[in-house]
Amino acid sequence: MDKKLIHQGIETLSLIDQDIAQAVKQYGLPDGRTYPKGFEAFLFTIISQQLSTKVAIAITDRVLALMPACTPEQFIQIPTQALRDAGLSHRKIEYTQGIATAALEGNFDIDGLQHLDDERAIKTIINMRGLGRWSAEIYLMFALDRRDIFPADDLGVLLGLQKLKGLASKPTPKEARDMVTHWAPWRSVGSLFLWHYYHQN
Known part of the structure; x- marks a missing residue:
C-alpha cells in the first residue's frame, strides 16, 4: 500500500469512525508498506x-x-x-x-x-x-494491494483495536471482525493504522 492509497483510506475511515479520526490527529498516518510479489x-x-x-x-x-x-x-x-x-x-x-x-x-x-x-x-x-x-x-x-483485508489473528491488530476502542481486554478475532465491518472496503488500511497506533502507545 502506497501513501496515496493510505491517505484515501484514512480519510474515508475518519468519516465513519470517530476513534480513528481522533487518533490520526494525534499520531498521523502510517507509512506505506509493500512486499515483493511472487x-x-x-x-x-x-x-x-x-x-x-x-x-x-x-x-x-x-x-x-x-x-x-x-x-x-x-x-x-x-x-x-x-x-x-x-x-x-x-x-x-x-x-x-x-x-x-x-x-x-x-x-x-x-x-x-x-x-x-x-x-x-x-x-x-x-x-x-x-x-x-x-x-x-x-x-x-x-504484495497484491488488496484493500479490504483484516488479519484478525494478528496480535498487534487486536491490541491496537483494544486501545483504539478503550476496551478492558483484547477482543477475540471474531469480536474484532465484527467491530470493524463498517470499515469495509478499507479494512487493509484500517489494519495498517492499528499497527501504527499500537506501536505509538
Whole structure:
C-alpha cells in the first residue's frame, strides 16, 4: 500500500469512525508498506516466522545471496546444507522447498493469485504447508494491494483495536471482525493504522 492509497483510506475511515479520526490527529498516518510479489514474498514469510524482523531480514539476505535471482527454479537448486548455514531450520527448509516444488510442478500458481478473489486466493495459499491464514492475508495486503483485508489473528491488530476502542481486554478475532465491518472496503488500511497506533502507545 502506497501513501496515496493510505491517505484515501484514512480519510474515508475518519468519516465513519470517530476513534480513528481522533487518533490520526494525534499520531498521523502510517507509512506505506509493500512486499515483493511472487516466490520471494513467501520465502520471506516462512523465514520470518517466530523471528524478529531484523533477524529475518539478515537470514533472507543470506539466502538471496545464494541465488542469481529469487525464483523457485533457482531456490530448489540450493543445497540443503547451504540453507542450514544461512540460518534456516529444518522445518523452514522443508516448507520453502515444498513451496518451490509446488510452484515448479504447477500445483501452486503464484502469479495466478492476483486474478483470484480474496477468499479464493487465501484458500490457495493456505493449502501450502507452512502458510496459514495470517500469512495469506499479509500477502494479499502488501504484495497484491488488496484493500479490504483484516488479519484478525494478528496480535498487534487486536491490541491496537483494544486501545483504539478503550476496551478492558483484547477482543477475540471474531469480536474484532465484527467491530470493524463498517470499515469495509478499507479494512487493509484500517489494519495498517492499528499497527501504527499500537506501536505509538
